[in-house]
Amino acid sequence: MTTTPRLTLTLTAAALLAAANLTLAHADDTDPSEPPGTEPTAAAPVKVDPTDPDLKLPEGATLADPKVLDIKSVVEDQSGxxxxxxxxxxxxxxxxxxxxxxxxxxxxxxAAKARIEAIAEEIKKQNATQVRVFGFTDDLGSSAHGDVLSKQRANAVQAVLDQDLNDPGVTFEVRGYGEQYPIADNSSEAGRKKNRRVEVSFPRSGG
Structure with a gap:
């Protein structure tokens, strides 16, 4: 008579342990590294039917002209x-x-003229006939002063380019943008130094 309660207790403990193991085994089936809701869905079809009418252009329609993506290459000398x-x-x-x-x-x-002369040589190499010369400053001082100074600097660079190119077929667009369009953070001197610049740009040749 005294063994019955002990047997029941033993069976109950075994049942609880089995249930716990079942729960743990189920939990181990999920990958903890994947957040819920990111499990893969049904596999995508491997073959695409080339005769599917949805893959054909409507009658009279044509494909757009191919477009070459703009690839940018930036080179900055070590001194900046x-x-x-x-x-x-x-x-x-x-x-x-x-x-x-x-x-x-x-x-x-x-030292400026040698730098500008090298740019003029590249303009000749690219056979460019339109050249943009834009001046920029940092955000120190008044905005109006920056506008005037950046335009004066752009004018000075353009004058040397015009002399080096010596080509009446080349037209220039010269502007001073002052503190507009910074390329670096004006909160540091290193950033302001980058922003005080003159940019010369022109189209590339097709060759």
Whole structure:
């Protein structure tokens, strides 16, 4: 008589242990590294029926012309004084203002002309007839002063380019954008230095 309660208790404990093991085994079936709801759905069809009418163009329709994606290549010298950006359509040179001018000045320094001459050679190489020369500043000082200074610097670079190219068939677009369109953070001097620049851009040749 005293063994019956003990047997019942033993059977109950065994049942609970089996249930716990079943629950744990079920939990182990799921991958904890995958969030819920990201389990793979039914497999995608392996073959596509080429005769499916949904894959054909409607009568009279044509495919759009193929489009070449614009690929950009950026090369910056180690000193950060010059940056060249090439795309399928354009070439852009960005020269730091400190390389070209004195502080708060639009007068070109001695080293500037050699840099500009190298850009003129690339313009000739690309047979470009339209050249854009844009000046930019950092955000120190007044916005109006930056607008004037950036335009004066762009004008100075354009004048040397025009002299080097010596080609009446080349037209220029010259603008001063001041502190607009920064390429770096103006909160640091390193960033402001990058933003004080003159950019010269022109179309690439088809060859």
């Amino acid at each position: 004084e010059e940056r060249r950006e090439d795309t399928n359509a354009d070439v852009t040179f960005a020269l730091q203002a400190e390389v070209l001018f004195g502080k708060d000045s639009a007068k070109l320094g001695g």
